Amino acid sequence: MSEDGPALLMVDDRASTFTRYAARALAGRLVLLRFAELRRDLSDDHLRHTAHLPAFWVREGVPLEEEARRYTAWAEAALPVPPSRFCNPSEPRQAVAQRFAALAGLPHLTEQQVTWARDKAAMKDLFRELGLRTASYARVGAAADVERFAAVHGWPLVLKPVDSFACVDTFRLTGPSSLSGIDFGSRDWMVEEHLGGTEWEVCGLVHDGEVLDAWPSAMPCRPLDIVDGAMNANISVGTDEAPPVDLRALLQTVATGMRLDHGYLHMEFFLVDGRLHAGEIGVRLAGCEITANHGHAYGFDVFGATLDVYRGRRPSLRYGERRCAGDLLLPLPGSGTVRRITPREELLRIPGVVDAVLKVAVGDAVAARRASHNASGYVHVTGTSIGEVEQCMRSVLDAFTIDVVPAAAQRTGAATNGEPTQ
Template identity: 80%
Template sequence: MSGTGPVLLMVDDRPSTFTRYAARTLPEHLVLLRFEELRADLSEDHLRRTAHLPAFWVRAAEPLEREAERYLAWAAAELPVAPERFCNPSEPQQALAQRFAALAGLPHLTEQQVAWVRDKAVMKRRFRELGLRTAAFARVREAAAITAFAAEHGWPLVLKPVDSFACVDTHRLDGPESLSSLDLTARDWMVEQFLGGTEWEVCAVVHRGEVLDAWPSAMPCRPLDIVNGAMNANISVGTDEAPPVDLRALLQTVVTGMDIDHGYAHMEFFLVDGELYAGEIGLRLAGCEIPANHGHAYGFDVFGATLDVYRGLAPKLSYRQRRCAGDLLLPLPGSGTVRRITPAEELLRVPGVVDAVLKVGVGDTVSARRASHNASGYVHVVGASIEEVERRMRDVLGAFVIDLTPAIDPAPVIDLAPVIDPAPAREGAR
């Protein structure tokens, strides 16, 4: 990654490894864009870590057009060089962030592109227009529509908000009895056919409309199983165990069909009896610690390459190794106060563990959520194969202990689900 070049305006709506990396490596070429209504999601520790960077706060009560005008005046008066490029690493802020970038005259996704990468029903229609196979799907507003869909496609089904992420409010419906407690009035919902086979993920960086490379990930357990307690892990596959698919060509079809110029793309797909079904795509960094997995698997600076494409620069993808590397999210079994937790130093002694980060410590009050990124911390595990990495991950789970005193009253708690940035006092060796 180059320390010279254009200044980047980057959305900062939650602490993340990517933001920490950017703040550390581009201190003179980075400006943060924050939204007042999301202030509670930015920890005091994160604000201290990024205090050396200029940051513009978008006020919640003001029209976005006025805030964009205020930003432009602020940038002209307060910054040595105004940002010329834009990066939004956040899935839930995609529509708001891209609209702000457009008003500020920065490179951005159009409203149509935002719909393609954010609204899952619109996304799947676009996949089909591009010649890709998808599961059957339909928007639904009432239980009767789900029953009608099931009559045609059978049970089980998957029900989700069209703008959900991390499996929040996503459920598997196994039969008509699953419909009795549903409330479909508050959000825009869709239902889709449940696919068997094997679910995979693939990430890529895009520069000037070209997919430069694609990095597949295996998932020991499906996201819908993860939110119900299964092992929460992703494994970057830098070996010949990668799926028998031209992944770069697959992503290029989508990138060209959605007229995407640059960015980090994260896609999920299924292989069912040898047939590929497109799942979903996001034009932002993958969740959890998946990007870091690719760096460990291929031996290159994945965050630097990502920053380069958002700054309009061509990254150097020079790989030093090929192996499997995964992130295992450590369990957060409920809400309450942490009584005991295995130290990061002990987890680092498990064979294959190259990084261990705890997000909580003894005495912290925590709140668990039903989300695929719910965790008390994470480890990075490397190995020669998918099987070896998964076995070592299970060894970590066998060594890891977290005990909670259950919450008794509704006092405010620390909601850890969206927090990715680890507190420095609890980080393991890097």
């Protein structure tokens, strides 16, 4: 991936490995698009590390048409090379970001494509039109709707907002009592049958309508178990342990059905008694550090290849050593102030760990939430098999300690007996 060529306008609503990579690789060819109402999500540290890049702030409460016109005038007057390409790595910003790109005359997802990518019921409608098997599902607006669905499909069920991500406000329902406290008036909801079998993920790059390759990931624990405390990890499988499915053909079916020209795809699917059930798909980079896992597992510059497709170029996927590589998200057990955390240097000494990043430090105020990306940091682990990587991850969890003093305990001076919260 070279530094010349078209400039890229990229949505920046949170610090990420991809953003940091792009900031280094595309200096002079990268412009950041930020939304003023999300300023609180951008740390001062992130703003310092991207201060060398031009950034356009979309003002809060101003019509998007006006902001797009202001952006176009600004880009033509202030930038040596105005962006001609667009990238949105943010799932929750899809609708507003793609509409802004359209108003600014940049490549973008259409309103229909955004609906397929964000509305999970419409997404599954499309999957079925394309001949893919899915879990049974229905839109619901009240507890009675869920109970009627359960009368046909049984319990347990999965309830989620149609536009949720990272398992936010997603619940496993074991019976009518699980519906207590759900505010059906706050969101558009859907319910679906709970599938057994094995849950997998797959990512791929699309250029000129063609899926160039597909990279599977194993999931030691399911996302719904993760938000309830299970190990939070993904393992890219560059070995022959990959699932017995033509994953490139699967992604091509969806990309063609969604009429996608280019981009990064991240899809979840289930194998139940050897039969594939399509789960959900995102038309953006995968969450957590899944994308980086693929670079470690296949020995290539995955972020550079991703930038290439968003800049309209066909990347050269030249792989090196094949192995398994995963990201393990380190626990963030509660909200309060960090009193103690295992140093990065200790984590790097654990066999199999190739990188470690701590997002919090002693003295930091932290806020945990029920989401699959809730974490105090992460490590990257490599190995010759899924099992070897998972074993190393469990060794990391055994060695890792974080002690968070709850705000209530701080106010009252309550003792914690020196026990870490893990």
